[in-house]
Amino acid sequence: MWNLARFAATAVARSRRRFSTAIPGPCIVHKRGADILHDPWFNKDTGFPLTERDRLGLRGLLPPRVISFEQQYDRFMNSYRSLEKNTQGQPDKVVALAKWRILNRLHDRNETLYYRVLIDNIREFAPIIYTPTVGLVCQNYSGLFRRPRGMYFSAKDKGEMMSMIYNWPAPQVDMIVLTDGSRILGLGDLGVQGIGIPIGKLDIYVAAAGISPQRILPVMLDVGTNNQKLLEDRLYLGLRQPRLEGEEYLSIVDEFMEAVHARWPKAIVQFEDFQMKWAFETLERYQKRFCMFNDDIQGTAGVALAGLLGSVRAQGRPLSDFVNQKIVVVGAGSAGLGVLKMAIQAVSKMAGCSETAAKSQFYLIDKDGLVTTDRNNLDPAAAPFAKNPTDLEGLTEGASIIEVVRKVRPHVLLGLSGVGGIFNEEVLKAMKESVSAKPAIFAMSNPTMNAECTAIDAFKHAGEDIIFASGSPFENVDLGNGKVGHVNQANNMYLFPGIGLGSLLSGARLITNGMLQAAAECLASYMLEEDISKGILYPSINSIRDVTAEVGAAVLQAAVEEDLAEGHVDVGPKELANMTKEETVEYIGRNMWYPVYSPLVHEK
Numbered sequence: 001m002w003n004l005a006r007f008a009a010t011a012v013a014r015s016r017r018r019f020s021t022a023i024p025g026p027c028i029v030h031k032r033g034a035d036i037l038h039d040p041w042f043n044k045d046t047g048f049p050l051t052e053r054d055r056l057g058l059r060g061l062l063p064p065r066v067i068s069f070e071q072q073y074d075r076f077m078n079s080y081r082s083l084e085k086n087t088q089g090q091p092d093k094v095v096a097l098a099k100w101r102i103l104n105r106l107h108d109r110n111e112t113l114y115y116r117v118l119i120d121n122i123r124e125f126a127p128i129i130y131t132p133t134v135g136l137v138c139q140n141y142s143g144l145f146r147r148p149r150g151m152y153f154s155a156k157d158k159g160e161m162m163s164m165i166y167n168w169p170a171p172q173v174d175m176i177v178l179t180d181g182s183r184i185l186g187l188g189d190l191g192v193q194g195i196g197i198p199i200g201k202l203d204i205y206v207a208a209a210g211i212s213p214q215r216i217l218p219v220m221l222d223v224g225t226n227n228q229k230l231l232e233d234r235l236y237l238g239l240r241q242p243r244l245e246g247e248e249y250l251s252i253v254d255e256f257m258e259a260v261h262a263r264w265p266k267a268i269v270q271f272e273d274f275q276m277k278w279a280f281e282t283l284e285r286y287q288k289r290f291c292m293f294n295d296d297i298q299g300t301a302g303v304a305l306a307g308l309l310g311s312v313r314a315q316g317r318p319l320s321d322f323v324n325q326k327i328v329v330v331g332a333g334s335a336g337l338g339v340l341k342m343a344i345q346a347v348s349k350m351a352g353c354s355e356t357a358a359k360s361q362f363y364l365i366d367k368d369g370l371v372t373t374d375r376n377n378l379d380p381a382a383a384p385f386a387k388n389p390t391d392l393e394g395l396t397e398g399a400s401i402i403e404v405v406r407k408v409r410p411h412v413l414l415g416l417s418g419v420g421g422i423f424n425e426e427v428l429k430a431m432k433e434s435v436s437a438k439p440a441i442f443a444m445s446n447p448t449m450n451a452e453c454t455a456i457d458a459f460k461h462a463g464e465d466i467i468f469a470s471g472s473p474f475e476n477v478d479l480g481n482g483k484v485g486h487v488n489q490a491n492n493m494y495l496f497p498g499i500g501l502g503s504l505l506s507g508a509r510l511i512t513n514g515m516l517q518a519a520a521e522c523l524a525s526y527m528l529e530e531d532i533s534k535g536i537l538y539p540s541i542n543s544i545r546d547v548t549a550e551v552g553a554a555v556l557q558a559a560v561e562e563d564l565a566e567g568h569v570d571v572g573p574k575e576l577a578n579m580t581k582e583e584t585v586e587y588i589g590r591n592m593w594y595p596v597y598s599p600l601v602h603e604k
């Protein structure tokens with residue numbers, strides 16, 4: 001892994017694939033009449049052909065004219081454009097929520113049409129169904145709630161989960177995104193309102209990885225909330241009790257994991273937006289027992305590492321120079337520590353040195369400043385990355401961001417702190433003195449208001465030659481004279497869909513570090529030199545399906561290499577092992593669900 005020859009191969013132009021969108025076979029439905037119209041998995045609204053209306057008992061329940069899928073699509077997009085026009089000049093939050101509502105109404109009514117408009121307009125709609133608007137939706141969930149989506153397991157359900165899991169109507173679930181709502185983006189503990197995050201992540205799974213919407217399950221584990229405002233809110237929809245702690249908490253998560261795997265032994269569980277202590281503890285507890293991963297720790301690490309390696313290439317340096325880059329990470333939470341761990345492993349492999357030696361280039365800052373071994377009550381999770389003060393030449397325990405940046409003059413300043421604006425003018429100006437002529441600034445916290453700095457401020461204060469990435473999208477920055485400051489979106493959405501899909505199609509029962517590293521390596525090598533040299537570190541979100549197919553193939557092949565791939569449906573382990581890289585990508589692409597109306601066949 002981190003074989004430099006692989007990166008050299010990126011100079012060869014890659015043919016971007018488009019995956020077949022063959023008409024799917026018939027779809028069995030066990031309902032008739034109005035029940036079908038009220039089921040968004042099967043509903044086609046005015047699109048049911050007359051023969052199907054007869055077969056399914058729908059005649060007379062719809063206006064007589066049959067409207068084609070394309071016409072329905074245009075009708076929706078026209079309504080969306082009218083809404084945009086009619087909300088012009090209104091506050092950003094009002095407009096964002098109005099856009100979310102119109103998409104959500106379609107989601108509730110007709111999933112085929114919803115996912116088609118999402119896939120075709122992913123660049124425009126991702127910021128609505130995902131970060132940043134999803135954060136606003138979570139904050140306002142009680143008021144926005146109309147109908148449930150996904151499943152809710154609460155502390156009051158202890159002892160019942162094994163039977164509750166059978167209340168989910170789909171016979172098969174492949175992908176679950178699970179949260180306990182304790183650290184939603186950079187917005188803190190939002191309790192049950194955090195369900196918006198699993199919903200948004202799974203929308204990305206459908207759009208990017210082509211997991212069928214009938215096989216996804218967003219889950220909220222409601223163990224209470226420590227958010228006083230929510231506890232006092234009359235309209236709050238979750239348990240009004242403080243969060244469970246310790247063994248009581250873990251017993252709830254254990255019961256959920258057992259229940260899921262009793263019903264769907266091969267379902268993959270993505271842990272999302274858990275507060276740090278539980279993020280690490282649950283990963284440690286389950287990663288060798290269940291097919292699961294923690295997106296904030298592991299998905300983010302891979303995306304950040306791909307961006308860091310891209311930054312080296314963008315500086316015109318050979319990739320091997322990564323081992324010499326000085327990197328300051330601000331935020332010692334699940335995301336920041338995940339990034340550090342993976343980046344240090346990469347340096348150690350590239351340089352052929354110990355991880356201890358590889359750490360020397362990295363600096364970690366949390367809310368109390370620079371993390372050193374001098375700290376009282378040093379968090380055990382951060383301890384492996386704490387600096388020895390004797391190595392610091394002038395910096396001391398708790399040094400501020402500006403002090404560290406001035407002293408270290410890092411190549412990269414990377415924020416995963418959840419604190420909006422902490423890369424202030426002074427810090428950004430200090431980055432001008434970086435040892436690199438093209439320093440990189442990664443303001444990765446979400447949503448937008450929690451980003452460590454805006455794109456405009458970064459280019460304004462740190463200089464036009466910086467490389468910039470943020471977790472939530474910003475527009476590219478016009479630097480004048482035809483120059484553009486490119487904004488990259490360093491978000492785990494470039495990896496988690498491929499990690500999930502590749503693991504699923506490999507049939508592996510575990511997700512290993514090797515599989516995750518293969519995903520990161522694939523993303524890192526995805527970009528061509530001509531883009532990288534312009535400071536473009538990640539592919540356009542418009543090509544997210546292609547990226548996901550490549551990442552998925554890399555994950556699958558890593559599972560094969562580790563002898564973990566047991567096969568999926570009718571493709572056995574031997575067939576997987578015999579596939580070339582190209583065939584693996586094709587196989588992944590063939591297995592992506594694509595939204596078209598299937599003929600519905602009723603069966604009792």
Ligand SMILES: NC(=O)C1=CN([C@@H]2O[C@H](COP(=O)(O)OP(=O)(O)OC[C@H]3O[C@@H](n4cnc5c(N)ncnc54)[C@H](O)[C@@H]3O)[C@@H](O)[C@H]2O)C=CC1
Nearest residue numbers: 185186331332333334335366367417418445446471491492
């Ligand atoms: N772009 C992406 O793909 C991802 C972004 N994130 C974002 O990263 C942020 C952090 O997530 P987690 O690590 O899970 O949270 P966390 O709560 O586990 O950690 C936050 C860390 O930031 C530190 N911090 C707080 N205030 C600070 C300050 N003023 N100066 C320096 N450090 C400070 C805390 O001490 C803590 O170490 C969130 O905003 C989240 O949305 C997380 C995962 C993926």
Ligand SMILES: CC(=O)C(=O)O
Nearest residue numbers: 185273296446491492
């Ligand atoms: C992107 C993401 O997973 C987060 O901000 O938590």
Ligand SMILES: [Mg+2]
Nearest residue numbers: 272273295296
């Ligand atoms: Mg997250």
